[in-house]
Every structure is written in structure tokens, then in C-alpha cells.
Amino acid sequence: MPAGSGSIGGMREGSKRDRAVAGKTVIITGGASGIGKALGTALSLAGADVVIADRQVSVAEEIARELRDAGRLATATELDVRDFPQMQRVVDETAARTGKVDMFFNNAGIGVGGEMDDYARADWDDVIDVNLRGVAYGVQAVYPRMVRQGSGHIINTASMAGLVAAVGEGSYTAAKHGVVGLSKSLRIEARRHGVRVSVLCPGAIRTPILSGGKFGRLNFEGVSQEQILKMWAALRPMDVDAFARRALDQIHANEAIIVVPGWWKAFWYMERVSPTLSFRVWELILGKMRSDIKAAGGSPRPGTAAGEEEQQSPRA
Numbered sequence: 001m002p003a004g005s006g007s008i009g010g011m012r013e014g015s016k017r018d019r020a021v022a023g024k025t026v027i028i029t030g031g032a033s034g035i036g037k038a039l040g041t042a043l044s045l046a047g048a049d050v051v052i053a054d055r056q057v058s059v060a061e062e063i064a065r066e067l068r069d070a071g072r073l074a075t076a077t078e079l080d081v082r083d084f085p086q087m088q089r090v091v092d093e094t095a096a097r098t099g100k101v102d103m104f105f106n107n108a109g110i111g112v113g114g115e116m117d118d119y120a121r122a123d124w125d126d127v128i129d130v131n132l133r134g135v136a137y138g139v140q141a142v143y144p145r146m147v148r149q150g151s152g153h154i155i156n157t158a159s160m161a162g163l164v165a166a167v168g169e170g171s172y173t174a175a176k177h178g179v180v181g182l183s184k185s186l187r188i189e190a191r192r193h194g195v196r197v198s199v200l201c202p203g204a205i206r207t208p209i210l211s212g213g214k215f216g217r218l219n220f221e222g223v224s225q226e227q228i229l230k231m232w233a234a235l236r237p238m239d240v241d242a243f244a245r246r247a248l249d250q251i252h253a254n255e256a257i258i259v260v261p262g263w264w265k266a267f268w269y270m271e272r273v274s275p276t277l278s279f280r281v282w283e284l285i286l287g288k289m290r291s292d293i294k295a296a297g298g299s300p301r302p303g304t305a306a307g308e309e310e311q312q313s314p315r316a
């Protein structure tokens with residue numbers, strides 16, 4: 001693909017926002033798949049120097065290679081966001097190479113699907129370690145540098161589950177509420193240092209996480225991947241590249257809380273205007289989820305921390 005044609009991931013180029021990111025140094029955790037991959041691709045095509053940091057390092061390397069072959073700036077590096085020294089290394093190595101970090105996407109995340117009466121302890125630990133502690137580690141590693149620079153933008157990926165009482169994913173909802181809270185406080189504190197903070201709250205986006213993802217899991221059995229995606233279809237999951245375009249426009253505008261697709265804002269408004277109505281709606285959604293799983297021949301699987309050995313690594 002010739003440089004400038006911008007067809008990887010179906011991205012267009014040349015917008016005002018694209019021109020603003022040209023020459024910026026960007027780090028994206030969880031950049032090897034889904035939302036992180038789409039954001040990284042869009043930014044690299046727009047002229048940013050993108051560091052794709054992920055546990056899936058060989059996949060990250062492949063994406064970076066494809067972008068470099070297209071004449072773009074992209075590198076890959078191995079990162080487990082649960083490990084603070086690794087996070088600090090990624091930030092320090094990037095800054096040593098380019099002299100700065102302009103944008104830092106705290107995006108890596110996992111999901112554990114299932115109701116809390118079926119949880120094992122690891123269903124809390126795994127999600128909180130990656131989705132909340134990982135975000136805190138990202139902030140801890142990059143924020144002091146941005147303060148010294150007097151500039152930068154931290155973009156944390158939470159979820160609609162960080163704004164409303166999403167059901168069937170208790171640890172995820174808890175962690176994402178934490179990410180929204182952290183981001184709001186940091187945005188207020190960081191302003192005097194010239195550092196921007198935004199939090200992304202995606203609705204349903206078509207990525208591997210919907211059916212468990214590489215390092216997450218669903219605590220029910222007897223339901224095929226296809227059936228799970230069919231259940232998600234009711235929420236009309238958005239194409240991930242379209243998501244990235246809309247999210248980047250709002251990041252460029254320095255929005256504080258970014259909800260994409262926009263129609264999901266209805267849930268957020270309802271939560272604020274009438275928590276009672278919101279509880280009722282989510283109760284109905286839970287009822288539908290339970291009956292869909294049953295109709296598909298599935299049943300809850302008590303949390304067994306399946307694959308725990310593979311998923312866990314000691315925190316430093």
C-alpha cells in the first residue's frame with residue numbers, strides 16, 4: 001500500500017484531527033486487538049509514531065510491521081499491564097527514543113462474564129488487576145513525565161459498565177466504575193499541569209472481548225461462540241474502525257467522558273435522571289440474558305478460574 005493512501009483498517013486520512021496528531025508520540029496498551037488496534041492504526045496512518053504494547057507481542061509486531069511497510073511509524077513492545085516495572089520501561093524507552101509521550105491510551109482490558117453467585121476469587125482478581133490496577137499503573141508511569149513536559153493526553157478506556165449498573169459482569173462493572181472515577185479526578189487535578197485526561201466509555205463494539213477475548217472468559221458452558229455473538233446482536237455492536245474514528249474526534253476535542261456509539265448515552269442519562277428506572281431496565285436486561293443463555297442450552301459454570309495459571313503472573 002503506498003504511503004498516504006491509508007487503507008489499513010478502512011481508515012480515511014486528511015482530517016483536521018489527523019493533522020493534529022501527525023508527529024505525536026502515542027503509546028497504546030492492549031494495542032494488538034480490537035479497539036486498541038483500531039486506534040493505533042488510525043493514529044499511525046494519520047502520522048503519529050505509535051507504540052503498540054500488549055501481552056500478545058507477536059501479534060503486535062505483525063501490526064507494527066504492516067504499518068511500517070505502508071511507510072508509517074509503528075513499533076511493538078511486550079507489556080503486561082499488571083507489572084509496574086514493565087509499564088515504566090515502556091514509557092521510559094519510548095520517551096528516550098522520541099523525547100516525549102504525547103498520548104497514552106490505557107486500553108488493555110479483559111472481561112469475565114457471569115453472575116457473582118458463580119464467581120471464584122480469581123474472577124475478581126484477574127479483572128481488577130488488569131482493568132483497574134493496570135490503568136492506575138499506566139497513570140503512575142506516564143503522568144509524572146507529562147507533568148514535566150507540561151503537556152500530554154491520557155485516555156483511559158472504561159466502558160458503559162463504568163457509568164451504569166451493567167449486569168452479568170460484576171468485577172468488570174466494579175473495575176470500570178473505578179476507571180471512570182480515577183479519570184474524572186485526574187482530569188481536574190491535571191489541568192494545572194497542561195495535561196488532558198479523557199475516559200472512553202464504549203457501548204458494544206465488535207471485538208474478540210464480546211465472546212471472552214484472549215485472556216478473559218465467560219463463566220457459563222454449553223453456549224457456542226456463535227450463539228454468544230447472536231445474543232450481543234440485540235445491542236447492535238459497532239464496527240471497531242468506525243468506533244475509533246468517532247472516539248478520536250472526541251479525544252481531539254478534549255471531551256471528558258466519551259460515549260460511543262452515541263445512542264448508548266440514553267442508558268447514562270436514564271441512570272442520572274431516574275436510578276430507579278435504570279435499575280428496572282437493567283433487571284429486565286438480566287432476565288433476557290438469563291433466558292437467552294437457557295434457550296441456547298447453556299448453564300452457569302461456577303467460577304473455576306479456568307486457565308488461571310496461564311492468565312496470572314506475579315505482580316511486581
Ligand SMILES: NC(=O)c1ccc[n+]([C@@H]2O[C@H](COP(=O)([O-])OP(=O)(O)OC[C@H]3O[C@@H](n4cnc5c(N)ncnc54)[C@H](O)[C@@H]3O)[C@@H](O)[C@H]2O)c1
Pocket residue numbers: 029030031032033034035036053054055056079080081082107108109110130157158159160201202203204205206207208209210213214215
Ligand atoms: N468491545 C467492547 O464492546 C468494549 C466495550 C466497552 C469497553 N471495552 C474496553 O475496551 C478495551 C479494549 O477491549 P477490546 O474490545 O478491544 O478487546 P480485545 O480483547 O479485542 O483487546 C484487548 C487487548 O488487551 C490485551 N491485554 C489483555 N490483558 C492484558 C495485559 N495484562 N497486559 C497487556 N495487554 C493485555 C489483549 O492481548 C488484547 O490485545 C478494554 O479495556 C475493554 O474493557 C470494550
